[in-house]
Amino acid sequence: xxxxxxxxxxxxxxxxxxxxxxxxxxxxxxxxxxxxxxxxxxxxxxxxxxxxxxxxxxxxxxxxxxxxxxxxxxxxxxxxxxxxxxxxxxxxxxxxxxxxxxxxxxxxxxxxxxxxxxxxxxxxxxxxxxxxxxxxxxxxxxxxxxxxxxxxxxxxxxxxxxxxxxxxxxxxxxxxxxxxxxxxxxxxxxxxxxxxxxxxxxxxxxxxxxxxxxxxxxxxxxxxxxxxxxxxxxxxxxxxxxxxxxxxxxxxxxxxxxxx
Ligand SMILES: CCN[C@H]1CN(CCOC)S(=O)(=O)c2sc(S(N)(=O)=O)cc21
Ligand SMILES: [Zn+2]
Numbered sequence: 001x002x003x004x005x006x007x008x009x010x011x012x013x014x015x016x017x018x019x020x021x022x023x024x025x026x027x028x029x030x031x032x033x034x035x036x037x038x039x040x041x042x043x044x045x046x047x048x049x050x051x052x053x054x055x056x057x058x059x060x061x062x063x064x065x066x067x068x069x070x071x072x073x074x075x076x077x078x079x080x081x082x083x084x085x086x087x088x089x090x091x092x093x094x095x096x097x098x099x100x101x102x103x104x105x106x107x108x109x110x111x112x113x114x115x116x117x118x119x120x121x122x123x124x125x126x127x128x129x130x131x132x133x134x135x136x137x138x139x140x141x142x143x144x145x146x147x148x149x150x151x152x153x154x155x156x157x158x159x160x161x162x163x164x165x166x167x168x169x170x171x172x173x174x175x176x177x178x179x180x181x182x183x184x185x186x187x188x189x190x191x192x193x194x195x196x197x198x199x200x201x202x203x204x205x206x207x208x209x210x211x212x213x214x215x216x217x218x219x220x221x222x223x224x225x226x227x228x229x230x231x232x233x234x235x236x237x238x239x240x241x242x243x244x245x246x247x248x249x250x251x252x253x254x255x256x257x258x259x260x
Contacts, residue, residue, distance in 0.1 A: 028195030029105035062169035087121035150216035155182035
């Protein structure tokens, strides 16, 4: 595919050249304005059952750090809320900023957070493969969780402690038995809207579910993400992986609904 990144030349403002859908009608992320969100009484709670989830590995794909799951059956799904079917957990990854400034993709009333966790799920009821789902209008459901700096997150250590193993683009290591339930905040109240992938290929295939309550992580833990590199081991340029976030995109008349 085409090379893209988060730099001056290859960053979000240039993605439209190779991915014209970047200027589409349901692009993500967006700025969420809570008092403009419509409260939908028939929008039920979301349910996640990650108990039998099976993480497989953790890797650096040159854009983020990704934990992949075995999605060969319905052992780890998200359902309810705006979803007509259960959606299978495929991977989760993060977006974050540079030292001391914002790094989330979605913003709330113009405010960003230090980081944003994306748990990516796909509609295996309607679509045979992940690839097929990733291009369908109701193919993916991404659960977004804001990370704000504060106390140490006791479970995020399981991830930050192994990041040194995936410092370089293209590195991958075993990462079994991690249950992402430990990364969820106490409240599952959410906003939801129809959007897209926030990276190329920017497919308009995502039902976004953004939790209102952030989780707290320490500055030290966030700093561990920033020791990752965008570049490969044999690359003499050591480009620190940070600010790997797309800024908010035009809402284009879309409705954001609120659980309550
Ligand atoms: C670096 C590439 N990122 C993407 C890779 N995939 C798309 C292609 O797959 C067939 S994906 O579906 O895993 C997702 S979800 C996602 S976000 N930030 O919107 O949650 C980005 C991507
Ligand atoms: Zn993401």
